[in-house]
Amino acid sequence: MARSDYAAQQARIEREIQKLQKQADALLQKQRKPIVQSIIRTISEYGITQEELAPAFEKAARRSAVKSTDSTGTKKAAAPRAKRTVEPKYRHPETGDTWTGRGKAPRWITAAEAEGKQRDSFLIQK
Known part of the structure; x- marks a missing residue:
């Protein structure tokens, strides 16, 4: 053509x-x-x-x-909400590294647990 x-x-x-x-x-x-x-x-x-x-x-x-719509009449995605920061729950006593307790555990926690330490021993005291 x-x-x-x-x-x-x-x-x-x-x-x-x-x-x-x-x-x-x-x-x-x-x-x-x-x-x-x-x-x-x-x-x-x-x-x-x-x-x-x-x-x-x-x-x-x-x-x-x-709740606006685009030119095709379909709803636009809502604006992403601001992420809230989560207070750390665990702290490494030597390096000061922290972890919130969410998601995959950091290497320093898994290494300490492999050595036989309890996760609770890293809890941050309030």
Whole structure:
């Protein structure tokens, strides 16, 4: 297939995508119309004012900033939380090396245990 054939095919596909996007937008507007009318009817039934709605919109805006979506409509991954530091639980008496007690034991602990020492002997006293 020649390069011009690919370009023509890509242009045709892009036109089709634009057409389908317009159809999707029109469908969304059609679905939104009765919902908006229902909201307006409810607001007038209960006598809700703009001053009452403003704080609710601010809360919703803050929540949506945290749970934002990308251009495809899928949720973005939440920002990674800051890792908390864990207090060390064990200390080597000679070198001062520490270990939290989580994960694989360091070499100095495994070597000491191989010599017959108890892990508890390295506990940090508080």
